[in-house]
Amino acid sequence: MHSQSRPLGEFDLIERFFKTGADAMHTGESAHITLGIGDDCALLKPPAGEEIAVTSDMLVEGRHFFAAANPELLGRKALAVNLSDLAAMGAKPLGFTLAIALPHVDTAWLEAFSKGLFAVAKQFSCPLIGGDTTAGPLTISITALGSIPSKKPIRRSGAKVGDDIWVSGTVGDARLTLAALRHEINLTDEDLQSIESRMHNPTPRVELGIQLRNIASSALDISDGLLGDLQHILKQSHVDAQIVLDQLPKSVTLQKQSMAIQNQFAASGGDDYEICFTAATQERNAIHGISKVLNLPLSIIGQIIPMKNEQATIHLLDEEKKPINTNEAATLLKSFDHFTK
Ligand code: ADP
Ligand code: MG
Numbered sequence: 001m002h003s004q005s006r007p008l009g010e011f012d013l014i015e016r017f018f019k020t021g022a023d024a025m026h027t028g029e030s031a032h033i034t035l036g037i038g039d040d041c042a043l044l045k046p047p048a049g050e051e052i053a054v055t056s057d058m059l060v061e062g063r064h065f066f067a068a069a070n071p072e073l074l075g076r077k078a079l080a081v082n083l084s085d086l087a088a089m090g091a092k093p094l095g096f097t098l099a100i101a102l103p104h105v106d107t108a109w110l111e112a113f114s115k116g117l118f119a120v121a122k123q124f125s126c127p128l129i130g131g132d133t134t135a136g137p138l139t140i141s142i143t144a145l146g147s148i149p150s151k152k153p154i155r156r157s158g159a160k161v162g163d164d165i166w167v168s169g170t171v172g173d174a175r176l177t178l179a180a181l182r183h184e185i186n187l188t189d190e191d192l193q194s195i196e197s198r199m200h201n202p203t204p205r206v207e208l209g210i211q212l213r214n215i216a217s218s219a220l221d222i223s224d225g226l227l228g229d230l231q232h233i234l235k236q237s238h239v240d241a242q243i244v245l246d247q248l249p250k251s252v253t254l255q256k257q258s259m260a261i262q263n264q265f266a267a268s269g270g271d272d273y274e275i276c277f278t279a280a281t282q283e284r285n286a287i288h289g290i291s292k293v294l295n296l297p298l299s300i301i302g303q304i305i306p307m308k309n310e311q312a313t314i315h316l317l318d319e320e321k322k323p324i325n326t327n328e329a330a331t332l333l334k335s336f337d338h339f340t341k
Contacts, residue, residue: 008105010133017110018098021118022128032147033095033129042129044094050147053091057081061138071109073200074140075116080204081223082144083124084273087209088221090154091146093126099143101136124206154209154277158218159237163278163304166287168205168296170251171226172262173198175269185261191253202273208298211290212277219277225268227314227333230276234312237278243302245332246319267332278304 008016019037035043046052059078061067079096086093098117102110121127126144177199179185180192205221212219218237222229227243234241248266255262279287284300291298305315314333316324324332 008107013105013110014131014133017114018128018131018133021114021121025118025122025127033127036095036127036129037131042095042097044129044145046094046147049150051150051153052094053086053089053146053148053153054143055082055085055089055146056141056143057085058139058141067138070200071112072116075113075118076120076201077116078140078142079117079120079126079144080202081273082142083120083126083204083206084202084221084223086144086146087204087206088154088219088275089146089148090152090209090213090216090219091148092210093124093206094145094147095127095129096121096142096144098128098131099133099141100131101134101139103135103138124204149213152213154212154216154219155236156218156220156233157236158216159233159239159278159304160217160280161239161304161306163217163280164284164300165230165241165243165276165278165302165304166298167222167226167249167276167301168208168274168298169272170249170254170297171222171267171272171274172248172254172265172269173251174202174271174273175265176254176257176261178269178271179265185257187253191256195251195253199271202271204273205275205296207294208275208290208296211294212275212279215283215286215290216277216279219275222270222272222274222276224270225334226272226274226276227267230314231312231333233276233278234314237304238307238312240305240307240313240315241302242305242315242317244317244319244321245324247299247301249297249299249301264332268334 022037032045034045059065065074083093173195177196180187218233220229220232230241245263250262250266287298316329318324
């Protein structure tokens with residue numbers, strides 16, 4: 001127990017904001033966690049015949065979010081971006097660890113942060129199983145663990161010539177929200193409200209990833225921009241892609257912007273956390289079926305074609321399927337890079 005006169009210590013803090021919430025989740029849903037928070041390690045027993053998928057994502061103040069960011073949304077996003085990586089591989093969430101550096105103990109901030117964190121943890125049955133807590137500049141690092149039946153992971157390297165290229169949901173709204181918040185673009189309050197959750201509260205496409213296990217030939221989640229991220233699939237699969245710019249799925253709100261903004265934000269705006277995947281054309285019906293069941297639009301944006309030169313390349317086509325000039329294409333293909341920005 002901590003008293004009012006004594007500042008909240010490291011272990012009181014862990015107990016109050018993280019262990020209590022984690023304990024509340026130890027139900028039948030987390031049967032694969034045999035030991036959670038409290039010892040030197042957590043223990044995991046993966047489902048029989050499955051492999052463990054591991055991924056980490058870090059959020060740093062001033063780099064990934066503003067100092068004044070809403071802590072509840074930050075808690076949600078910190079876990080959601082990790083679950084998005086599990087989804088892109090076809091993994092089912094098992095649990096996660098949280099390493100957090102805090103400049104000082106702000107109980108209101110911690111209360112809201114853990115509320116957001118556990119809301120997403122519950123939604124995806126992914127309990128908190130351990131972590132580390134230290135003083136320092138606000139940094140949130142989560143490692144998520146998932147399970148995938150052996151031989152079923154959806155790799156970036158599996159795209160085949162002739163495959164369709166698909167993307168879930170819509171792309172570009174997180175970038176449009178950022179532009180509005182930076183006053184680069186004026187949006188009505190109503191328009192901003194219709195899209196801002198795409199930046200602050202992304203939805204990891206966990207169920208889509210699981211459904212695509214036997215269908216997609218390759219996949220990744222879009223964090224740095226659709227076309228830039230697609231290039232990772234092309235490089236690892238040794239293929240080119242032909243993309244029809246006009247077919248990128250965009251929200252009604254983004255479609256109110258100029259064509260130049262629409263194309264740029266949809267093609268290279270980051271932070272969408274949709275899934276880009278490839279699949280053989282005979283899977284089209286199955287994929288439309290998944291789209292219906294999940295109530296999530298899935299759109300074909302182009303095709304995988306043979307490599308034309310040594311480097312994997314995206315060939316951008318306009319609505320008449322004519323090549324887009326190289327200068328315009330170069331801006332659209334640029335993705336976000338923390339070190340070359
Ligand atoms: P150690 O010193 O052995 O690394 P700690 O004293 O840092 O362990 O942590 C004690 C327990 O609390 C461990 O089980 C650890 O996983 C857990 N823990 C520490 N910080 C967090 C956190 N932010 N969220 C969840 N669990 C945490
Ligand atoms: Mg420690």
